[in-house]
Amino acid sequence: MKVLLVFAHPEPRSLNARLRDVAIAELQAQGHEVRVSDLYADEWKSEVDRADFPALEAGARLIPVQASKAAFEAGALTDDVKAEIEKLLWADMLILQFPLWWFTMPAILKGWVDRVFAYGFAYGVGEHSDKRWGDRYGEGTLAGKRAMLIVTAGGWEEHYTARGINGPIDDLLFPIHHGILYYPGYDVLPPFVAYRADGLKEAGFEPLAERLRERMRTLPSTSPIPYRRQNAGDYLIPTMQLRAGLETPGETGFSLHLRAPVD
């Protein structure tokens, strides 16, 4: 496979950087081709602003959705964004790697999403009718490709479980998994999460690295998170409400959007 790893940590000697190198080495050992976008090293620009739309007239009001649409259609996005789009189209597999800061990705990676996921590319794709509501949530430009997160967290694993105070990690990551990755079409694999990262002793590194290598070895065969496809019958169009009776009785929250296990 062709793998793009987008990396968001400022320190080349960080635990994240070491884990990144472990992942890359294992992917290459498995015969995969790997490219890396190292956002800090590349001095990635985080903010969506007028400079992203060179074709926008000087006095014109910046409406980000419209400016993004016009620039993508005209091939007038900035070169850094075009390069990332080219990499996303090249890759069969996208890995986003970051430390969990305030329960989500660092600003620089959010800025990669905000700027690269252009209208017409990652959203605003496909027809809207009484049968379809755009190509999204399982369909779209990036359909047929896989994605996953590699995340480090300072907190304890227990604090991120079903009854843990931070909330379940799968729910905390849902806006990324479902809203950023599944939305433009990716099949999303379960995340790799390293907990208590700040306190990790050197003796703890190799077991963690081996767990990551195992995930890299099994990328092609790992089952994606079974999110429900938008246009395949589970949702009413255009209200996009989940049809009654599809969930486990009493179930609420994000897990409604997972298909039930096959009996």
Added chain:
Amino acid sequence: MKVLLVFAHPEPRSLNARLRDVAIAELQAQGHEVRVSDLYADEWKSEVDRADFPALEAGARLIPVQASKAAFEAGALTDDVKAEIEKLLWADMLILQFPLWWFTMPAILKGWVDRVFAYGFAYGVGEHSDKRWGDRYGEGTLAGKRAMLIVTAGGWEEHYTARGINGPIDDLLFPIHHGILYYPGYDVLPPFVAYRADGLKEAGFEPLAERLRERMRTLPSTSPIPYRRQNAGDYLIPTMQLRAGLETPGETGFSLHLRAPVD
């Protein structure tokens, strides 16, 4: 009250900017004192990096948590961050206003959180023992103050309801409400959300503005989201698991962390 409004939209003629001005005017009409951090206008720096820690030795490894702790304790944070901390300490009420991009805040606002919420200020506060696990989730530096979000979303309100495909808005915002605002002590008010913002016609503006004015008028009396306090008995320490039997039978997900309504 003293109100700090942190604003994150790049366009001075945007719907967001108009709503901001409506909010400010109403707050001032109610006798409140208002300060604004306009992140784009101020060219806020989004990325946590070495430049944030001028006292860090040139060759030293950047460990963000440790660097943040050392810089906060020594009064060695950068001037832009110190100014925001001073405003947060001044304000009785914090409002974060932003367009919902990819189901969360724009990068520039995430970068404000990442940089301003320093160790020793917004996290890493208080003792850890068998009775307490730090001053967080309802306690901490910002306890006794209020916070709320003003958000615009392109999508339909139905798509953000309990069964809507995007997930419930309260769950999508939980990592911000609970993880960013309640964590350092804020009482978090329900958000103001304007849906279908991209397609809003001029005739739709005044009703929206009036709904926002009403929220600004009732800030002091609005009940906060009833999150459970960490150190008040609902959670086991140190695993931070919610004690058995506190929730509605069958309940799962983020809503576990809300206190049950009083009978």
